[in-house]
Amino acid sequence: MSQPLKRLLIDVPEDLEAQIESLAVQTGRSRSLIVNDAIDTYVNNQLRWLSDMDAATRDVKQGQSFDGDEVLDWLESWGGGGEKPRPGPAKP
Template structure:
């Protein structure tokens, strides 16, 4: 079931508009769908990042910490077919 759509006016640099038009032509998708998908991905990633940062700050306040390499490995797996779960806190 698709969600109702609401029209938004977005001003884009000419270079980006040209890239969107090119992608639309090459993929057979509408410019509207391409922009909607891009905004959806961006907003979801930003909200996820902010939520995870809030949790990390809370964990730090509670004395929990994570190994930097574990965190970087986890972050680099995002949006892949093999996305990893959040690392476990380090033992102190």
């Protein structure tokens, strides 16, 4: 079910408008749909990032953290057949 639409007037640089138009022509989609999809993706990614940062800040305040070097070392071991064990929480 579609949500009601509300008109939003925005200013974009001419080169971006040309890119939107080109994409619309190439894909057969309307400029409005392309811009709505782009805004939806951007806003949802930003909201998710902010939520993740809030959760990480709460974890740190509660003493739940990991040593960054240990985590990077663990991540770099992925995919090579010799994956290291997941690091445990940092000691205070």
